[in-house]
Amino acid sequence: MTRRHVRVVGAMLQNEMGRYLITQRPPTASLPLLWEFPGGRVEEGEHDAVALARELQEEMGVRIQVLEQVMHTHHEYPTYDIDFRVFRCRLSDPDAEIHHLRVHDHRWVALEEMGQYRFPDADAKTLARLLDLDH
Numbered sequence: 001m002t003r004r005h006v007r008v009v010g011a012m013l014q015n016e017m018g019r020y021l022i023t024q025r026p027p028t029a030s031l032p033l034l035w036e037f038p039g040g041r042v043e044e045g046e047h048d049a050v051a052l053a054r055e056l057q058e059e060m061g062v063r064i065q066v067l068e069q070v071m072h073t074h075h076e077y078p079t080y081d082i083d084f085r086v087f088r089c090r091l092s093d094p095d096a097e098i099h100h101l102r103v104h105d106h107r108w109v110a111l112e113e114m115g116q117y118r119f120p121d122a123d124a125k126t127l128a129r130l131l132d133l134d135h
């Protein structure tokens with residue numbers, strides 16, 4: 001069986017209180033109810049920044065500006081592997097309401113609270129990088 005290779009982009013969005021936006025995967029998705037950096041799969045031929053803006057619009061109805069890439073990692077899940085890039089982003093309207101269109105829930109989380117949430121295995125490096133930023 002050939003393994004699936006999936007290109008994934010995620011957003012690191014910080015609010016004016018210094019908290020980061022994390023979203024919860026739906027109960028019916030793969031990795032159900034885990035928390036993650038909002039984002040998703042990049043479609044064939046699509047640019048990362050375009051894919052990321054599209055995903056946030058589809059998942060939460062918000063517009064973002066995509067800034068620099070802050071992390072790049074590969075992770076092998078049992079049946080597929082991902083090439084995962086995280087970009088620092090900004091909400092185009094900081095007061096925009098976050099809708100749960102394709103996410104189960106969302107939270108703005110302080111770094112010291114991140115440990116209370118369960119993330120997919122592929123996020124370990126991003127979380128380590130974030131906690132490192134704190135020092």
Ligand SMILES: Nc1nc2c([nH]c(=O)n2[C@@H]2O[C@H](COP(=O)(O)OP(=O)(O)OP(=O)(O)O)[C@@H](O)[C@H]2O)c(=O)[nH]1
Pocket residue numbers: 006008009010029030031035036037038039040041082120121122123
């Ligand atoms: N958006 C996002 N996806 C992540 C993160 N960490 C991580 O392993 N992923 C994985 O990257 C893929 C993202 O695709 P997606 O969430 O758009 O997937 P989907 O609903 O189409 O996927 P599915 O068919 O696997 O349910 C998933 O397999 C997800 O588990 C993360 O922090 N953010």
